[in-house]
Amino acid sequence: MSLLQRLKIRIRKVEExxxxxxxxMSIRRLRQGKVRYYRVKDELTGNWLFKVCRDDEMERVIVKALKCPPGGGFVQLEGRTMLFQKGLIEGYYYDVIxxxxxxxxERLRRNVLDNIDDVPEIIKENFKVMKYEEVTGKKIVGKRLVVLCEENNEKDMILLFLIQxxxxxxxxxxxxxxxxxDLLELIRELEKAKIDEIxxxxxxxxxxxxxxIDMLLELLEREGTIQRSEDYIKTKN
Incomplete structure (x- = not known):
């Protein structure tokens, strides 16, 4: 089973x-290249639309969130990007974690990591984490960490955007x-159930x-997959 399957994330390319x-924006220049659009259904956060821009000349890929799930934090991610670029490791691009x-x-901020203990376990278990200097051959202030992603694996790049x-x-x-x-399937099996039964x-x-359970019901209702009718909850057809 792939990592995306285990995490119950569906990423589907819809246009190329x-x-x-x-x-x-990192170099403030107009660029051109191959562009792909992906629709994403993430079990944890909801539905997304991403634009992936591949700049073969500069050997970099930009992942941009075009449409995000509802919520004060997520809406601030609309238009935000994540940059993957070529380093010294053949076949891989890197992203500063x-x-x-x-x-x-309630303003969205980012914390650049310099301690391996602060890196999410899911990244350490499924991707290679290295020091910035090891991957780029350049020294910078602070001990920044980077994560490596196969240079042509755009779905993993989108996954890393979600994780970080x-x-x-x-x-x-x-x-x-x-x-x-799992809860959605349970409600479907119950057909029409009172909240206490669920x-x-x-x-x-x-x-x-x-x-x-209440948090998950709220998430499913927000996604439009269940509906409340008087004292009952059921799945939408």
Whole structure:
């Protein structure tokens, strides 16, 4: 089973353009190259639309979030990008690891990591993490860390965007969010059930607490996959 399957993330390419244009804000220049669009359904955060711009001349790829799920944190990710570029490791592009967080005024911020202990386990277990100097041959202030991604694996680049930019600001923990499809299937099996029946079944089958069940129900309702009718909850046809 692939990493995307285990995480219950579906990434589907919906359009490809052999030649298109974009503005690379890191160098403030208009660039051209191959562009692909991907629709993403993430169990934890919701539905996304990404634009991936491949600059073969400069050996870099830009992943840009065009459409994000609802929510004060996610909406601030619209238009945000993640840059992958060529380093010294053949066949791989690198990204400087940084994690999103919300400040006291609910503004989106990023924290660049320099300690391997702060890197999410899912990155350390599935990708290669190295020091910036090892990958680029250049020295910078601070001990920044980078993650390597196969240079042609755009789906993994999108996944790394989700892990670093979206998941840290999700209200639902990863291990709980991955149960959303299981809960949806349970509701489908029950056909039409009262909330207490769903609580009891989910607690027995998935060992979920009611607080977590409520978070998942809210997520499914926001996605439009379930609906409440009086005292009942059922899936939408």
């Amino acid at each position: 353009r052999d030649k298109d244009y974009w503005v690379d 940084s994690l999103s967080y919300m400040d006291e005024e 930019r979206a998941w840290p600001i999700s209200r639902i923990p990863l291990e709980i969010g991955m149960r959303a499809s 609580y009891e079944a989910a607690e027995n089958k998935f060992k979920l607490e009611r607080e977590n």
